[in-house]
Amino acid sequence: MSLLEFLQTYGSLIVSGTWVTVIQFLLAVVVAILAALTAGLGKLSKNVLIRGVAITYIEIFRGTSLLVQLFWLFYVLPLFGITLDKFTAGFLSVGLNIGSYGAEIVRGSIQAVPRGQYEAAYALSMSPARRMRRIILPQALVLMLPPWGNLLIELLKGTALVALISVADLMFQTRQINASTFLSAQAFGTALIIYYILARFLITPFMRWLERVMARRLGRA
Amino acid sequence: MRFDWDWEFTFEILPRLLAATVNTLIAAGLGYAIAVVLGLVFALAQRTPVRSLTFTVREVVEFIRSTPLVLQIFFVFYVGPQFGVRLSPWTAGMIAIGLHYSAYLSEVYRGGIEAVPKGQWEACRALNMSTRDTYLRIVIPQALPPSIAGMGNYLVGIFKDTPMLSVIGVAELLHTANAIGSENYRFLEPYTLVGIIFLAISLPAAGFVRLFEARVRRKLGL
Amino acid sequence: MDLSDYPLELPEGDRPMVRFMNVTKRYGTLTVLDRLDLDVAEGEMVTVIGPSGSGKTTVLRMLMTLETINGGVIYVDGKPLTHMEKGGKLVPANERYLRKARSSIGMCFQHFNLFPHMTALQNCMEGPVQVLGMSKSEARARSEELLEMVGMIDKKDQHPSRLSGGQQQRVAIARALAMRPKVMLFDEVTSALDPEVIGEVTNVIRQLVAEHNLTMLMVTHQMGFARDISDRICFFYQGKIEEEGPPEQLFETPQKERTQQFLSAVKDAG
Numbered sequence: 001m002s003l004l005e006f007l008q009t010y011g012s013l014i015v016s017g018t019w020v021t022v023i024q025f026l027l028a029v030v031v032a033i034l035a036a037l038t039a040g041l042g043k044l045s046k047n048v049l050i051r052g053v054a055i056t057y058i059e060i061f062r063g064t065s066l067l068v069q070l071f072w073l074f075y076v077l078p079l080f081g082i083t084l085d086k087f088t089a090g091f092l093s094v095g096l097n098i099g100s101y102g103a104e105i106v107r108g109s110i111q112a113v114p115r116g117q118y119e120a121a122y123a124l125s126m127s128p129a130r131r132m133r134r135i136i137l138p139q140a141l142v143l144m145l146p147p148w149g150n151l152l153i154e155l156l157k158g159t160a161l162v163a164l165i166s167v168a169d170l171m172f173q174t175r176q177i178n179a180s181t182f183l184s185a186q187a188f189g190t191a192l193i194i195y196y197i198l199a200r201f202l203i204t205p206f207m208r209w210l211e212r213v214m215a216r217r218l219g220r221a
Numbered sequence: 222m223r224f225d226w227d228w229e230f231t232f233e234i235l236p237r238l239l240a241a242t243v244n245t246l247i248a249a250g251l252g253y254a255i256a257v258v259l260g261l262v263f264a265l266a267q268r269t270p271v272r273s274l275t276f277t278v279r280e281v282v283e284f285i286r287s288t289p290l291v292l293q294i295f296f297v298f299y300v301g302p303q304f305g306v307r308l309s310p311w312t313a314g315m316i317a318i319g320l321h322y323s324a325y326l327s328e329v330y331r332g333g334i335e336a337v338p339k340g341q342w343e344a345c346r347a348l349n350m351s352t353r354d355t356y357l358r359i360v361i362p363q364a365l366p367p368s369i370a371g372m373g374n375y376l377v378g379i380f381k382d383t384p385m386l387s388v389i390g391v392a393e394l395l396h397t398a399n400a401i402g403s404e405n406y407r408f409l410e411p412y413t414l415v416g417i418i419f420l421a422i423s424l425p426a427a428g429f430v431r432l433f434e435a436r437v438r439r440k441l442g443l
Numbered sequence: 444m445d446l447s448d449y450p451l452e453l454p455e456g457d458r459p460m461v462r463f464m465n466v467t468k469r470y471g472t473l474t475v476l477d478r479l480d481l482d483v484a485e486g487e488m489v490t491v492i493g494p495s496g497s498g499k500t501t502v503l504r505m506l507m508t509l510e511t512i513n514g515g516v517i518y519v520d521g522k523p524l525t526h527m528e529k530g531g532k533l534v535p536a537n538e539r540y541l542r543k544a545r546s547s548i549g550m551c552f553q554h555f556n557l558f559p560h561m562t563a564l565q566n567c568m569e570g571p572v573q574v575l576g577m578s579k580s581e582a583r584a585r586s587e588e589l590l591e592m593v594g595m596i597d598k599k600d601q602h603p604s605r606l607s608g609g610q611q612q613r614v615a616i617a618r619a620l621a622m623r624p625k626v627m628l629f630d631e632v633t634s635a636l637d638p639e640v641i642g643e644v645t646n647v648i649r650q651l652v653a654e655h656n657l658t659m660l661m662v663t664h665q666m667g668f669a670r671d672i673s674d675r676i677c678f679f680y681q682g683k684i685e686e687e688g689p690p691e692q693l694f695e696t697p698q699k700e701r702t703q704q705f706l707s708a709v710k711d712a713g
Binding site for chain 1: 299381387388402408415427
């Protein structure tokens with residue numbers, strides 16, 4: 001079967017799988033950003049309890065495997081009375097996993113904002129919250145965007161694992177097609193190319209564009 | 222709430238999980254060995270004056286880095302038989318994970334080599350050293366210390382990615398935990414233990430990488 | 444001039460140690476050296492001075508083959524350095540030929556470029572052992588002798604990061620000399636140094652001039668030093684030699700207006 005015939009026959013399955021992958025990706029991005037900001041700021045907190053919680057989250061999610069986290073959230077969490085459907089368990093674990101890496105980026109870039117900026121905001125008697133929101137975070141944001149670009153590619157790749165708890169994403173559909181047709185090269189090859197296009201021609205250009213916009217807003221372009 | 226940790230069950234399954242941990246470590250070690258060597262080949266290939274080779278390798282590295290490892294594992298495992306090449310799960314897994322991480326390691330090497338000041342290359346030329354000696358004796362020793370942090374992180378990374386090998390039936394930790402879980406209809410203990418084992422290895426490993434980096438720097442007088 | 448117009452070898456009796464013949468160097472549209480002719484005789488010490496961007500460093504870097512050549516030929520000891528013979532005429536040299544040809548040239552850099560992961564002694568031994576294939580004991584003896592000469596023997600087991608700029612530059616001179624070059628190049632070797640340690644480096648070079656019959660080519664901003672030790676001064680301006688002559692003549696009675704302007708500007712600044 002030629003690749004064209006293959007795509008004609010299985011195209012709709014692949015498109016629907018890609019669509020689920022994109023939704024999983026977007027939801028996981030939201031989770032990852034929220035988790036990263038919360039934990040990144042939490043790790044900088046003066047409150048020992050908050051700092052402890054943030055560090056525990058970061059170390060547990062960075063120290064174990066995404067796949068183990070996914071299985072744990074899906075199969076073990078119900079034992080604690082929290083039952084997640086597979087779709088939610090999917091993007092939640094991917095988001096929390098990537099968020100733990102993102103937290104370190106958030107912390108690092110906040111600390112990279114020059115000390116003088118804190119002091120200037122302090123001298124204007126800004127409240128700590130306002131200082132962070134108005135002065136520090138906007139500058140930190142520009143610093144953290146490039147590493148986030150790489151992290152979002154990792155996140156996209158991470159979403160492929162949700163197929164293993166039967167979320168019907170691109171990976172899942174590809175495996176189904178492979179199992180019923182044994183056209184492995186066509187099935188897995190097509191999926192590889194789609195992931196590559198999503199990463200290289202959508203996510204990367206979007207992040208570059210965002211970097212330019214943010215730099216301009218800070219008057220650095 | 223059905224949360225009841227069974228200690229007896231825990232101790233019953235622990236030996237099996239620890240045995241599987243050995244497999245996980247072997248898989249990580251073998252995959253990493255492939256990645257360390259192949260990554261260097263990728264990095265050096267991108268420094269040759271042959272434009273087409275440089276461009277091709279660059280694109281291949283980008284492709285490998287931008288697509289999911291689990292998909293690559295399936296690809297290597299299933300595509301072979303379609304063309305009459307049958308690979309065992311272990312072989313396919315090691316090829317896929319080794320190839321995946323070699324793309325990352327080539328970027329680490331590349332960064333390290335590019336960080337060596339231009340003056341060092343010029344001094345080698347002024348001393349009339351060969352290209353081989355320039356790399357082996359001057360550039361690589363200096364490219365190494367800044368690469369160690371990255372290399373160490375990817376060693377820990379490859380270790381954490383080994384559970385993906387379970388999808389093609391490599392009997393590593395997660396695969397074993399899956400088996401235990403479905404035999405006993407209990408997932409709490411096996412999955413939690415797997416998480417703890419991963420933490421118990423990767424956290425100290427990350428600390429060790431930092432210590433090792435500092436030591437190499439001192440040893441080279443940098 | 445076509446490449447076939449250049450001699451394959453300079454004739455007996457007209458063999459300076461270094462000859463630049465019609466040498467041109469361009470970076471894109473910018474011409475850094477414009478059909479330069481320059482001879483340096485055996486044992487001669489020539490200093491190149493001039494404003495920044497005049498191409499003076501490029502002269503040394505081309506002689507060390509760190510830069511490619513866009514036109515003309517450089518000869519060392521009568522033989523072409525940048526070109527090799529093929530079918531009875533000159534063609535641009537390949538890497539193998541260059542390696543052999545440049546072995547008679549040594550260079551010291553503005554930023555020393557010592558190997559940071561090696562001690563002072565190891566830096567000096569690296570070339571003799573790896574390139575010349577000398578035994579370690581012989582290379583050690585030679586290196587220690589040179590480190591003694593530059594006054595760095597008591598620091599021979601230190602890494603460069605533990606040495607001051609002046610000390611590093613003295614080790615770099617010893618390292619270059621350990622290769623027994625016929626021509627030594629000094630590229631602004633005092634420019635990156637603190638004022639108080641410049642003397643320790645210039646003294647080493649003075650000693651070299653006084654005691655050894657080395658051919659030397661130097662780029663420097665130290666006018667007094669250049670005047671003291673040079674046999675000849677070349678003033679570079681916009682990729683050409685504007686004026687050249689013995690130090691007294693060039694510094695006392697410069698003929699060209701640009702030379703006068705440059706020297707008075709330097710005097711005002713100094």
